[in-house]
Amino acid sequence: MTRPAWAASEADSLLSYAVRAEANDLPDLLRRFTYNGGATVEIEEAGLRYFVNEFWTAGQRQAHAIHEISYRACFKPQLPEFFIARLTAPGDTVYDPFAGRGTTAVQAALMGRRAVANDVNPLSAMLVRQRLRPPTLAAIAGRLRAIDLRGEPVAPDAPLLAFYHPDTLQALTALRAYLQARQADGTLDPVDDWIRMVAINRLTGHSPGFFSVYTLPPNQATSVERQVRINAQRWQVPPPRDIVALILRKSRSLLADGAPPAGPAPLLLTGPAEATPAIADGTVGLLVTSPPFLDIVDYEGDNWLRCWFAGIDPASVPIAIHRSMSAWEAFVRACFTEFARVLRPGAIAAFEVGEVRGGKVLLERHVAAAIQGLPFRIEGVMVNRQSFTKTANIWRVDNNRRGTNSNRIVLARRTGSG
Ligand SMILES: C[S@@+](CC[C@H](N)C(=O)[O-])C[C@H]1O[C@@H](n2cnc3c(N)ncnc32)[C@H](O)[C@@H]1O
Numbered sequence: 001m002t003r004p005a006w007a008a009s010e011a012d013s014l015l016s017y018a019v020r021a022e023a024n025d026l027p028d029l030l031r032r033f034t035y036n037g038g039a040t041v042e043i044e045e046a047g048l049r050y051f052v053n054e055f056w057t058a059g060q061r062q063a064h065a066i067h068e069i070s071y072r073a074c075f076k077p078q079l080p081e082f083f084i085a086r087l088t089a090p091g092d093t094v095y096d097p098f099a100g101r102g103t104t105a106v107q108a109a110l111m112g113r114r115a116v117a118n119d120v121n122p123l124s125a126m127l128v129r130q131r132l133r134p135p136t137l138a139a140i141a142g143r144l145r146a147i148d149l150r151g152e153p154v155a156p157d158a159p160l161l162a163f164y165h166p167d168t169l170q171a172l173t174a175l176r177a178y179l180q181a182r183q184a185d186g187t188l189d190p191v192d193d194w195i196r197m198v199a200i201n202r203l204t205g206h207s208p209g210f211f212s213v214y215t216l217p218p219n220q221a222t223s224v225e226r227q228v229r230i231n232a233q234r235w236q237v238p239p240p241r242d243i244v245a246l247i248l249r250k251s252r253s254l255l256a257d258g259a260p261p262a263g264p265a266p267l268l269l270t271g272p273a274e275a276t277p278a279i280a281d282g283t284v285g286l287l288v289t290s291p292p293f294l295d296i297v298d299y300e301g302d303n304w305l306r307c308w309f310a311g312i313d314p315a316s317v318p319i320a321i322h323r324s325m326s327a328w329e330a331f332v333r334a335c336f337t338e339f340a341r342v343l344r345p346g347a348i349a350a351f352e353v354g355e356v357r358g359g360k361v362l363l364e365r366h367v368a369a370a371i372q373g374l375p376f377r378i379e380g381v382m383v384n385r386q387s388f389t390k391t392a393n394i395w396r397v398d399n400n401r402r403g404t405n406s407n408r409i410v411l412a413r414r415t416g417s418g
Pocket of ligand 1: 071072073074075076097098099100101102103104118119120121124271272273274289290291292293318319321
């Protein structure tokens with residue numbers, strides 16, 4: 001029986017101090033790790049040591065409910081939890097420079113660590129901030145009752161009618177105007193901020209739990225033109241939705257397991273990971289992250305509707321897209337140069353690189369090449385395989401194609417004394 005991912009008990013804290021000493025030998029920790037009796041397989045290739053095992057399970061129910069918002073290319077909470085539990089103690093600073101929906105930050109806060117999160121996309125901080133310190137359900141319900149959502153009737157040719165019933169769009173536009181006015185005059189408070197976070201997550205999706213008619217999953221907004229085609233193909237028109245009820249329902253489910261404990265004040269930044277002057281030198285005890293991979297994900301295309309609601313110009317967000325491997329390597333090097341500054345000597349950067357281009361490109365090898373000469377030592381590449389099987393090609397992508405996940409994580413230790 002494994003412990004739920006969010007259970008950070010006293011005993012765990014003591015244990016984590018003990019394990020932290022052991023974590024000075026991370027390869028040994030991974031080598032000795034067993035999961036459900038499965039031993040770690042160690043492979044040496046291209047000068048890198050791979051440690052392959054099922055290091056955590058895929059079980060959704062193992063993660064705290066407050067993680068449950070969707071974001072393109074997010075990782076599971078079990079990934080940061082694995083490192084936070086073993087490599088840090090309560091009060092330590094855990095940093096994610098490419099925070100996305102804030103999986104690392106939220107998990108760190110749940111475990112009593114100081115969360116530092118950065119993302120170039122301003123949506124990220126909007127998604128993360130209030131889940132670190134959520135308001136009560138009663139406060140959320142009270143605010144929703146108080147906001148005037150009557151608004152103005154929408155024009156019959158409004159493009160967003162491809163997604164929403166006119167009444168829903170009218171209420172949604174009123175909510176957007178309310179939030180933007182509060183933002184503009186500096187009165188947007190944590191309860192408004194929570195409501196905005198939940199509304200951003202309910203904008204579109206493929207079930208009646210979302211404000212829209214059936215469309216792509218919530219982390220991939222489609223275009224108006226494409227939605228018109230989807231509607232025609234499915235013979236559908238947007239049905240009316242009660243946005244207040246849906247926001248409350250989602251709030252209730254996010255808060256079902258409670259909130260993170262009051263811990264050290266988090267720090268949320270919006271900007272490029274390559275330059276984070278707000279983080280002091282040598283203060284980060286652990287970095288857990290997953291960078292943008294080449295040109296795999298179209299963040300602007302996926303986020304246009306969320307940006308509309310939040311009042312962000314997506315074209316103004318300098319999301320990193322690197323079309324060539326050398327450009328990606330240069331980007332990774334610039335990031336690690338900054339990580340070297342903020343990490344405390346001896347601390348680990350766990351850098352998750354995805355399976356890209358059908359497994360033909362092994363990004364961990366490009367990370368190794370990119371950071372040569374910087375004050376890091378690569379301790380290994382951890383490959384988490386769910387449905388772990390012993391195959392000859394144990395670290396390759398074949399598992400992913402069959403619909404199960406694997407994660408490949410470069411473990412780089414900050415060397416030197418500063
Ligand atoms: C793979 S996603 C991270 C997802 C995250 N691990 C989670 O669980 O939600 C990569 C993130 O990097 C961000 N990003 C892209 N270029 C960036 C840059 N130069 N600096 C900081 N963040 C950047 C994107 O906005 C995106 O949120």
